[in-house]
Amino acid sequence: MAGTLTTVSFVPQVHKAWRSRRCDDLSLGMLLTFGLGVVLWLIYGLWLHAAPIIVANAVTLALILVLVAFKLRFVGH
């Protein structure tokens, strides 16, 4: 449940960024550092064959990559 919440939490952020076409106040350093952490969690989950860790971190990684794409695309908007 804790993992679900921390994963799902990026949904409103993606939604907000998509609607407003703005990510200026999001830190790229935060997104990249967090994304790297999530990649390591994903590797850990794959290594353990732990489906909940794999699914939660794969979804989070996808949402983070969307935010990074928005961040690069909407720059200065």
Place this chain on the structure above:
Amino acid sequence: MAGTLTTVSFVPQVHKAWRSRRCDDLSLGMLLTFGLGVVLWLIYGLWLHAAPIIVANAVTLALILVLVAFKLRFVGH
């Protein structure tokens, strides 16, 4: 290491928000949902007496609370 990165990632976000005095593009829903998830992780860590989970999530929670405070304080700036 994965946990350290996902915790530390909020440091550049707090730094950016503090310098720019802007959090408009941060989703309050993201902060509150993520914060609730971190609280549950913290409870889980306390229940397991797992110091790494406790420390990582206590630090993350503190950083999230700072961002929520900035979000409420810098609104419309």
